[in-house]
Amino acid sequence: MLKEVPVVQELNELDKKHFIHPTSSISQQQENGPSFIFTEGKGIYLTDITGKKVIDGMSSLWNVNIGHGREELAKVAQEQMSKLAFSSCFSTFSNEPAIRLATKLASIAPGDLNSVFFTSGGSESNDTVIKLARHYWILKGQSNRQKIISRSKSYHGVAMGATSATGLKPFRDFTNSIAPDFYHVEGSSIEALLEVIEQEGPETIAAFITEPIQGAGGVNIAPSGYFQEVRKICDQYCILMITDEVITGFGRTGKLFGIEHYGVTPDMMCFAKGVTSGYSQLGGVIISEKVYKDFINLSNGTLLHGYTYSGHPTACSVALKNIEIIERENLVENSRLMGEEMLKGFKYLQEKHEIVGDVRALGLIGGMQIVKDKKTGEGFEIPISPKLVAEAAKRGLIIRPVTFDQDTLVFAPPLIINKEEMETMMDILDESLTAVEQEIL
Template sequence: MIKTELKETLIDLDKKHFIHPTSSLKQQNESGAPFIFTNGSGVYLTDITGKKVLEGMSSLWNVNVGYGRKELAKAAYEQMSKLAFTNSFSSMSNEPAIQLAAKLAKITPGNLSAVFFTSGGSESNDTAYKLARYYWKLKGFPEKTKIISRKKGYHGVNIGATSATGITPFQEMTSSLAPDFLHVDPFSTESLRQCIEREGAANVAAFIAEPVQGAGGVNIAPVGYFQEIRKICDEYKILFIADEVITGFGRTGKMFACEHYGIVPDIMLLAKGITSGYIPLGAVVVTDRIHEDLIEFSEGALLHGYTYSGHATACAVGLKNIEIIENENLIENSRLMGQELLNGFYKLQKEIDIVGEVRAQGLIGAVEIINPVTNTRFPTHIAPKISAEAARRGLIIRTVVFEGMDTLVFSPPLVINKKEIEELISILREALLAVQNSL
């Protein structure tokens, strides 16, 4: 009774005072929070009433090492006890930021070698656009300002990141997008080439892409796509930015998803899994060529930065988080358990009529929902009903229901084991059948 009363009190306060990101304000005001979580351990969360659920999304694609890691709490405590924060402006520095920058330079592919720290993925994106334009301005090409991104791509919600995002509802939320952002077909190299030719390579600063489109539906590139993209960017002297905010730090079965394709971007964007969500942190990693040119051609201060760039505590947690990923072999576990997850999807595809295409790369995957009679999407979205049914049965997943999609998406913590994968698939099966039988 006490827990129920506390939950009702918190829901009332939540309605009155907490504006939730990417949420229905009307639904929040009418129904309140579906869960108020209080504890987490491994792949599970427990809410205020004691209900335990399997977190099939790592919250927002980011709790890579799982919940309840005391090592990360200890790393934060020890750093905060010495020096919680000091700014990095005017060349000031701190040891965790230096050590993490060096570590990222070591583990990122190829000649990526220098790091600018942010507080998250949206900031990393906006920073990359500014740095790309600044780079070309320093090199004597100030007209190279346009940024090309892809339809169904997601890059964040700052004004620049929103403008780069190729998902229509995010752009329609604002009446004033940033200029010089263009969008091409997600997996057509010819569409990119035509866009460059139409706009003029002399006017294009960079092309940005997620190695696996996350919020756009977990869309995986066809064989050879990114290798050709790299060639096109080199041919037209355009910087290639890889947005690894979701895919970095073992999510796809490699430390970074670019490694699947054997390519090295000019700029790599990081966040989410860099600290497994235990504390806000993001990063922009550039090649040694870009770093050296910025040093050689710039004069005066680099007039860009955030209060918390190189935050000492955040960087200390990032270092410990990467240590856990490496020491516990979570990248290999992501690869192996990702195959188990995909195998489970294939079984559901054979058993359940409304399951259409399924896909996964490491521990990021998707299940399309279709009308088995027409083999097309239902007139109304079915995925949210399945997600709600799964939540009632103890599994948290997300849906993608824009741009013609009706899709369930998955991204469990990298610590998940085979038994927990089987539990995830079992609950998903029950939810799918319950909704299918109600249609």
């Protein structure tokens, strides 16, 4: 239902006055107000307060995997809230949805990943896994193993530990004192990883944390064999291997978890986002059987880590139903098939448009580099991707720019997208590229 103009104006002014937006331009918000005030979502579409309908080409924040407006999730949340909305899981208290979800996750996670610690989201999950990795080595009598290695262009969240692990420097520069003992190695360079391990001493390294595909860094896909080599190195030097599946989990890449493309199993795996498709706040860490047995056998006191909402009954109920829908509707396979269509569309646009450079996708996560010169890969002095995002939004498509040290458009539509909807998305992108090229070339 459309809101009257005075109501829209009122909400705009109240937004500017009272709402501090995450990862947004404060000056832009204060000058223009919110770019959209969404009121409804259905399938792959969002509708704003003025009635404008747009394709959610990012699944909002890479997370609305089963699409918007799924009444099954609302119903299960209502039923759980009516019985037991919340109860604490501290002091060994428990609840059935948390137990059932932990069991389900153990059954679908790769390899021997078998025990789950719940959080409220991705940043908490990555902060948790860093603390658990360091605590693990304390229990093992190797408290000097405290250093965490991650990759450049990585994104692990905005809590203090997660920020410190993030390889994208602007996020670390946001604060004037990041946590110590974090190291960042260049891209997908095995040589760089080995150099840092040998330089710092393997006996000081607690863990290596990596996204199977780097999301916010520009959808960077590692070269063939990279993760197999990482696994070997971690085994060789007794370093815990951690995968951050916050974006890549629950079907996003055309497999249930991104690391499954590479045939290796980490020691710990973080998840969030797609576990509930954004219908409730939930995340967690899944720990291997071997590591958890060490926790059990070596711990002699309280695990002094936990969040108020760890094991939240309503969130866990929503996650169980969400996973059921993913499996029932075969959305992992649809992600694989529609991901192939998306990459095909990218390659067509790459051939057609002068400013489209490298394109890549794995399942329904993709990136398109914007360049001034295709042959050299030279970019524009001022990034063009924000201009393209604005043009696409005008035409009914939400996508996202990445401008840290590349000029890239990133994509992650809901896993329910069909071929016709994908073609519409590509048509809008085509029109947007044409409009920008006419302006700048």
